[in-house]
Amino acid sequence: MAEPVAHDEHAATHRSHMPVYLGVWVALLVLTVVTYAVAKVHLPGAWAVAVALLIASLKGALVALFFMHLWDQRGANRLVFLTSLVFVALLIGLVIADNATRFPLANPPGTRGALPAEGSVREPPAANVQQRNRP
Amino acid sequence: MKPSPLPSDDVAAYAPRNYLNAPATGLMSWLNTRDHKRIGVMFLIATTIAFAVGGLFAMLIRLELLTPGPTVMDPMTYNRMFTLHGVVMIFLFMIPVIPSGFGNFLVPLMIGAKDVAFPKLNLLSFYLYLIGAVVALAGMIWGGADTGWTFYTPYSTDTITKVTPILLGAFILGFSSILTGLNFIVTTHTMRAPGMGWMRMPLFVWSIYATSIIQILATPVLGMTLLLVVVDRAFHLGVFDPTWGGDPVLFQHFFWFYSHPAVYIMVLPAMAVISEVVCTFSHKNIFGYKAVAYSSLGIAFVGFFTWGHHLFTSGQSAFDAGIFGILSMFVGIFTAIKVFNWTATLYKGSISFKTPFAYFVGFLFFLVFGGMTGVALATVSLDVHWHDTYFVVAHFHFIMVGAVMMAFLAALHYWFPKITGRTYPEGWGLVAAVMIILGFNFTFIPQFLLGNMGMPRRYYSYSERFQALNVASTAGASVLAIGLTIILVYLLVSLRYGRVAGSNPWLSRGFEWDTPSPPPPENYPVTPVIEHGPHDYDGENITLPPHQHAPEPEPHAS
Amino acid sequence: MQASPLAHHFENLEKQAHAARLGMWLFLATEILLFTVLFAAYALYRFLFPEAFALSSRALETWVGFVNTIVLVTSSLTVATGLHSATRGDGRKTALWFGISVLLAVVFLVLKAYEYNHHFHTGQLPGRFYTYEGVKAPGAPMYFTLYFLITGLHAIHVIVGMTVLVVIGALARKGRYTAAYHVPVELGALYWHLVDLIWIFVFPLIYLI
Numbered sequence: 001m002a003e004p005v006a007h008d009e010h011a012a013t014h015r016s017h018m019p020v021y022l023g024v025w026v027a028l029l030v031l032t033v034v035t036y037a038v039a040k041v042h043l044p045g046a047w048a049v050a051v052a053l054l055i056a057s058l059k060g061a062l063v064a065l066f067f068m069h070l071w072d073q074r075g076a077n078r079l080v081f082l083t084s085l086v087f088v089a090l091l092i093g094l095v096i097a098d099n100a101t102r103f104p105l106a107n108p109p110g111t112r113g114a115l116p117a118e119g120s121v122r123e124p125p126a127a128n129v130q131q132r133n134r135p
Numbered sequence: 136m137k138p139s140p141l142p143s144d145d146v147a148a149y150a151p152r153n154y155l156n157a158p159a160t161g162l163m164s165w166l167n168t169r170d171h172k173r174i175g176v177m178f179l180i181a182t183t184i185a186f187a188v189g190g191l192f193a194m195l196i197r198l199e200l201l202t203p204g205p206t207v208m209d210p211m212t213y214n215r216m217f218t219l220h221g222v223v224m225i226f227l228f229m230i231p232v233i234p235s236g237f238g239n240f241l242v243p244l245m246i247g248a249k250d251v252a253f254p255k256l257n258l259l260s261f262y263l264y265l266i267g268a269v270v271a272l273a274g275m276i277w278g279g280a281d282t283g284w285t286f287y288t289p290y291s292t293d294t295i296t297k298v299t300p301i302l303l304g305a306f307i308l309g310f311s312s313i314l315t316g317l318n319f320i321v322t323t324h325t326m327r328a329p330g331m332g333w334m335r336m337p338l339f340v341w342s343i344y345a346t347s348i349i350q351i352l353a354t355p356v357l358g359m360t361l362l363l364v365v366v367d368r369a370f371h372l373g374v375f376d377p378t379w380g381g382d383p384v385l386f387q388h389f390f391w392f393y394s395h396p397a398v399y400i401m402v403l404p405a406m407a408v409i410s411e412v413v414c415t416f417s418h419k420n421i422f423g424y425k426a427v428a429y430s431s432l433g434i435a436f437v438g439f440f441t442w443g444h445h446l447f448t449s450g451q452s453a454f455d456a457g458i459f460g461i462l463s464m465f466v467g468i469f470t471a472i473k474v475f476n477w478t479a480t481l482y483k484g485s486i487s488f489k490t491p492f493a494y495f496v497g498f499l500f501f502l503v504f505g506g507m508t509g510v511a512l513a514t515v516s517l518d519v520h521w522h523d524t525y526f527v528v529a530h531f532h533f534i535m536v537g538a539v540m541m542a543f544l545a546a547l548h549y550w551f552p553k554i555t556g557r558t559y560p561e562g563w564g565l566v567a568a569v570m571i572i573l574g575f576n577f578t579f580i581p582q583f584l585l586g587n588m589g590m591p592r593r594y595y596s597y598s599e600r601f602q603a604l605n606v607a608s609t610a611g612a613s614v615l616a617i618g619l620t621i622i623l624v625y626l627l628v629s630l631r632y633g634r635v636a637g638s639n640p641w642l643s644r645g646f647e648w649d650t651p652s653p654p655p656p657e658n659y660p661v662t663p664v665i666e667h668g669p670h671d672y673d674g675e676n677i678t679l680p681p682h683q684h685a686p687e688p689e690p691h692a693s
Numbered sequence: 694m695q696a697s698p699l700a701h702h703f704e705n706l707e708k709q710a711h712a713a714r715l716g717m718w719l720f721l722a723t724e725i726l727l728f729t730v731l732f733a734a735y736a737l738y739r740f741l742f743p744e745a746f747a748l749s750s751r752a753l754e755t756w757v758g759f760v761n762t763i764v765l766v767t768s769s770l771t772v773a774t775g776l777h778s779a780t781r782g783d784g785r786k787t788a789l790w791f792g793i794s795v796l797l798a799v800v801f802l803v804l805k806a807y808e809y810n811h812h813f814h815t816g817q818l819p820g821r822f823y824t825y826e827g828v829k830a831p832g833a834p835m836y837f838t839l840y841f842l843i844t845g846l847h848a849i850h851v852i853v854g855m856t857v858l859v860v861i862g863a864l865a866r867k868g869r870y871t872a873a874y875h876v877p878v879e880l881g882a883l884y885w886h887l888v889d890l891i892w893i894f895v896f897p898l899i900y901l902i
Contacts, residue, residue, distance in 0.1 A: 017777055025770040032762050032896075036755070039901035045743065052897035059766075059893045067773050067886045076324055077718045084722035087352050090439060092733045094455065095388045096740050098443070101454035106384075108377045110831025111741040117380070117831035249702035252712045317719045325712040326702070355723040359730035363842075372820035372838045374734060379820045380835040385737060389730055662704075 017066075024066045031059050146556035146653070149635050153556065153653040169254035170656055174261050175240030176554065181264065182236055185227035187623075192220035194616055197578075197609040203597050210595040214281035215296070217593060221284025222301060226308045227268055229539055230397060233404030234350070235260065235315045237546050238343045240554060242319060244647040244654060245337045247328025247663045252321040256314050263311035271304025283593060285394070288375035288386040292367040299368055302361045309358040312400070316350030319343055330665035337646060337669040338427055342407030345431035349396045349403075349438065357393030360386065384449050391442035399438040401535055402502075403431055405542030406473055409498055412545050413477045414670035415643040416492040417484025421670060423476045433469040441466060444513050448522045456515050463513035470506050474499065489641075490564030494545035497572040501537025505530055508583070523593075526586025529579045537575055544571070544622065551626065552640045556653045557633030563625045570618030577611025644670050698874050710876045717880045721887050724850075728891055731846065735839045735898060742832025749836040750900060752817065752827050757808045758900035761801050762892065768797035769889040772858070775865075776882045782872035784865040791862030794885065798855045805848055812837070843895055847888070854888045857881045 035055040043051060065071040070078050104113025147156070154172045158164065165173055196216050199206045208216070239257065243250055251257050274280065278297040282290055291298050323344045327336070336344075363374050364386070373379030375386040414421050421427055443451060443459030451459075477499065486492065508530040512518050521527055552558050581604040586592075590601045597605070639648040646669060650658060703709040739746045775790030811817075816824030819838035861881040864870070870878055 017780075018774070021770055021773045021777070025766065028766045028769075029763065032759065032766065035897055035901060036759050039755070039897070045747070049902045052902050056894050056897050060890050063769065063886055063890045063893065067769050067889075068883055073714070076715050080715070080718045080722050083348075084352065084725045087439065088725065088729045088732070091356065091388075091392055091729055092736050094443065094458070095385065095733050095737055097458075098384070098388065098446075098452050098455040099382065099737055099741060101452035102450070103452070106450040106452075107741060108380050108382050110380050252702075253716060254700075254702070256716075313723055317716055317723075320719055321712050321716045324715055325708055351719055351723055352726055355726040356730050359727050363730070363734075366842070370820070372842075373835070374820075374838055374842075376820075379838070380738065380742060380832045382737065382741070385734060389733070 020066050024062050027062055028059055031055050146635055149637060150556060150651040150653055150655070152655055153651065154656045155556075155653050157656050167258075169250065169258060171239050171243050171251045171254065171257060172554075172654060172656075172658075174257050175236055175238070177261055178231060178239060178264070179236040179554075181261075181268070182228050182232040185223055185268065186232070189220055189223035189228055190616065190619065192216050192223065194612060196220060197612040199595070200597070200605050201609050203599055203602055205596070211281065213595045214593075215275075215279035218280050218283055218301075219275050222271060222280075222305070224535075225284055225397070225401075226271070226305050227264075229401040229535060230308075230312055231264060231315070232543055233408060233539075233546065234319070234343055234346050234400070235264070235311075237408065237550060238315070238319060238346075238404065241550065241647050242322060242340055242343055243326065244650060244658055245340050245645065245669075246323065246326060246331055247646065247659060247665060248322065248326035249657050249659070249662075250326075251318045252326055253318050257318055260311045260314035260318070263307055263314065267304045267307030267309075267311060269304075270307060271301050274298075274300030274304060285390060286361070286364060287390075288364065288367070288383045289377075291364055292371070292376065299365055302365050306358050306361050306365075309354045309361075312350050313354045316347035316354070319347040320351065323347075328659075328663050328665050334425070334428075335665055335668045336428075338410035338421060338424070338431075339407040339645075341428040342403045342410065342431045345435040346400050346403040346407075348432075348435050349400050353393040353396040353400075353439070356389060357397075360389040360393070363389075384446065384451060387446050387449055388442070391445045392439075395442040395445065396435075396438045398531075398534065399434055401539050403434060405498070405539045406431065408542040408546040408549070409477060409495055410473075411645055411670075412491045412495050412549055413480050414672075415549070415641050415645060416489060416495065417481050417486045418642070419480055419484040419670075419672055420668075421476065422479035422482075423472075424668065426472050427476050430469040430472040433472075434466060437462065437465045437469060441513075444518070447515055447518045453515075460513050460515045460518075464510055467506060467510045470502070474503060474506075487641075489548075489561060490559075490568050491545040491549040493565060493568040493572070494541045494548070497568070497575075498538050498541035498545065500572075501533050501541060501575070505533030505537055509534065521586060523591055524586035525582040525590045525592055528592045529582035529586060532579050532582070537579070540575075541572075544568070547622075547626070549641070550647075551629070552636030553647060553652045553654070555630055555633070556636055557629055558636045558640055559629040559633060560625055563621060567618045567621040567625075570614055570621070574611050574614030574616075574618055578608050578615055579611070581605070581608040581611070644672055698876075706874055710874075713876045713880060714883075717883050721883065724887060725891075728843075728846065731839065731843045732894070732898070735843065738832065738835050738839065742830070742835065745828065745830035745832030746836050747902070748828045748830060749817075749833050749840075750902060752825070753900055754808065754811065755900050757804050758896050761804050762896045764797050764801050764804070765889045765892050768794040768801070769886055771797065772882045772885045775862070776875075776878055779865060779870055779875040779878040780872060782870075782875075784868050784870055787870070787878060788862040788866035791858045791865070791881075795855050795858050795862070798851055798858075802848065802851060805844065840899055843899065847891060847895055850888045850891070854885045857884055 035052055038051050038055075039048065042048070064081060070081060099107055104111075105115065107114040109115040110117035146153070154170055165177065168174065195208070196213070199208055199213050199216070239251070242248075274297045277300065280286075280291075280294070280296045280298040280301050282294060282296070282298055286298065286302065291302075323336070323340060366372060367374055367376070373381045375381045375383050377383065410421060410427060441459060441463040443455050444463045447456050447460075477495075508526070512521060512527065512530055548559060548564055585601055585604050585608075588601065590597055636652050638651045640652075641648070646663075646665070649663065699706050699709060703712070771790050771794040775787045775794065778784075778786035778790060816822075816826070817837050817840075818824065818834075819841050820834050823834035823837055825833070825837075858881060861877055865875075865878060
């Protein structure tokens with residue numbers, strides 16, 4: 001026997017979703033305006049990122065839970081979604097942890113502590129370009 | 136123990152309506168089938184051909200390495216050979232063979248379903264495999280690549296060899312793999328027969344399920360990364376190019392985020408096969424069912440946290456290297472759980488030493504040996520010495536060829552009667568098994584020694600002092616190749632002339648043996664109700680379905 | 694139209710719908726991981742070149758991103774409304790709402806094209822094609838490489854999503870789906886919401902920080 005098919009998934013279709021949809025839509029619009037306004041204030045670096053990502057996560061959660069019905073659907077579907085997010089965090093986290101703790105000269109040129117970028121950013125040595133354009 | 140004799144050469148008399156002859160027998164009925172069994176068989180044929188091609192490349196490489204200087208090919212050809220050997224063996228053989236081949240055939244049978252959840256997607260997965268194979272093969276014929284199967288940047292974005300079609304081929308093969316994984320997860324969740332709770336699922340299904348999770352989560356990352364390399368080759372945008380601020384090591388992070396878990400895409404299905412084989416041939420329940428089942432999920436999960444151990448010498452930070460080194464060793468814990476449980480299953484079992492069991496013994500040895508050297512390699516300080524030497528080559532061949540090939544061959548022999556309805560010659564099977572296990576050891580143990588002496592991998596020539604061991608390795612590879620050829624010959628002969636197997640030649644209690652061999656197109660005439668766990672040999676609650684009672688049905692009067 | 698949407702190997706429609714939903718969610722997970730590669734590259738290079746990324750981001754026309762966010766969020770609402778009609782068995786209304794959503798998607802793409810065109814004129818282009826005078830810091834070409842890769846991949850998903858909506862909308866109009874069985878409508882809507890979901894993260898990353 002498969003795990004119990006969530007019966008509330010089916011029951012949910014009998015309840016009207018429209019008020020929820022409209023509420024979520026209004027919330028999304030408000031949050032979009034808020035994040036836009038906050039960005040115009042130019043908070044100091046880390047804060048701007050934190051606030052913007054927090055608002056984006058809030059909006060994403062609203063879409064996933066209500067538009068995509070994860071709120072009504074229990075079990076496997078939620079697990080799949082959450083698991084994928086864990087692996088998103090894993091990849092991004094450990095990749096940045098690497099470059100953040102690296103011997104600075106091992107980072108790409110032009111970054112803090114590494115070699116300066118070669119010449120002008122727009123025009124690297126001509127020989128280099130030619131070499132890369134080899135057929 | 137022996138099943139009573141059956142009609143000597145007529146499968147149709149035993150199983151008149153089976154998936155091979157129903158609903159139709161024409162070529163089109165195969166190419167357009169939705170039957171998971173036929174798709175599984177097509178995958179098996181395609182992957183076996185890929186195995187032969189990859190093996191041919193391997194033999195040519197070993198032949199070239201017979202002498203320190205040029206032997207049979209020029210350096211560029213050699214570079215192409217080892218690239219193609221890696222690409223073919225990994226993407227075309229090892230990743231699909233057990234999940235898409237045996238998994239497709241067996242998972243629905245084992246859970247009492249009529250088919251997988253999405254039969255059309257299943258067929259699409261097969262065609263994507265074919266298209267991917269053809270695209271990659273076109274690249275090989277057109278000139279091949281010399282990057283190694285890892286396609287490391289910046290070389291892969293700059294080399295003039297034909298990397299792009301091979302990258303695109305691997306990208307398409309990735310989608311084939313994703314669709315198969317998706318299908319198995321949904322099938323396992325929704326198609327189990329009444330009475331089969333999660334804790335009554337065969338361990339084969341558990342392992343395939345864990346494999347599918349990796350396929351779903353990791354393969355898209357590889358696909359996107361390979362596409363980035365293709366874009367970089369076409370436009371030179373420099374995503375991984377330091378000239379434009381790119382970090383080549385980022386490619387390695389992305390690549391191994393897929394490719395390390397991909398090792399478990401190959402090994403977990405091998406463990407799946409072994410869990411079935413060990414029960415059947417020791418006629419005993421698995422020791423510690425839950426531990427074996429959950430350790431599959433554990434390996435799938437922890438497998439994602441270890442990719443950085445491929446980057447120890449690539450400029451990765453010491454901090455990340457430390458984390459990845461420690462996390463890599465955790466895989467050893469879950470693998471050890473399985474190894475101990477399989478070994479404990481043998482205890483007081485009534486063992487029948489048939490060919491699949493011989494491969495089980497080989498598997499256990501290779502897995503432990505390969506796994507232990509793996510733990511050693513996960514130690515950062517040791518890896519600095521061994522990295523990019525033949526030690527690593529020998530290590531991963533012990534796991535990926537040793538363990539996975541053993542499991543593939545065990546599966547091939549174990550389920551040959553189920554798939555074809557006929558048996559293979561047991562004597563020849565054991566002879567080939569001994570040759571393969573010995574040949575394998577002679578091929579790769581010298582490579583451990585060579586690596587420890589400092590012979591670098593991927594090189595065309597080597598210093599004189601390495602020659603003796605290289606000759607030993609090539610000799611071992613030849614024995615291995617002869618063993619595999621013997622198998623190919625007797626299996627092909629058995630297809631036509633093998634003794635009819637009957638439904639359950641091994642007297643196994645695995646659910647898949649509850650159907651006639653070969654199974655009818657709809658698997659089970661009535662959906663079975665599962666009343667006990669898999670391989671329930673304890674006798675308390677045995678309720679054999681009527682047709683499984685030994686002796687087998689009497690031969691029809693001819 | 695087939696007599697019954699129930700496939701031979703399923704016991705009942707409910708189980709089949711459950712399987713289809715789970716399959717779709719797994720597919721969406723692969724889509725998320727597909728985008729993750731680009732997001733991870735973005736995160737790393739933003740970490741390595743914070744100034745160049747901040748300056749380049751400010752050189753974009755933020756209002757386009759803002760309007761596009763509003764457009765996509767609204768299209769998600771119209772798709773959800775279309776699904777709501779489908780649960781009531783009203784295929785014609787489903788088609789109507791899906792049609793409106795496709796129009797909104799066209800607005801999105803037109804604005805995106807306007808923006809791309811602008812970048813081509815100012816030289817805000819990826820990697821070695823970068824000729825923009827406004828921002829010269831190292832890392833700026835990388836910002837635009839990732840900008841085009843991320844928004845480009847997203848635009849491809851918008852186009853695929855539009856196709857899905859058109860096909861399912863047309864089938865709904867023909868009366869293929871009923872109040873009891875409308876799983877394809879649900880799956881199409883899910884895909885569209887994912888396209889929206891990804892944009893919700895692209896917007897702040899590209900335009901705001």
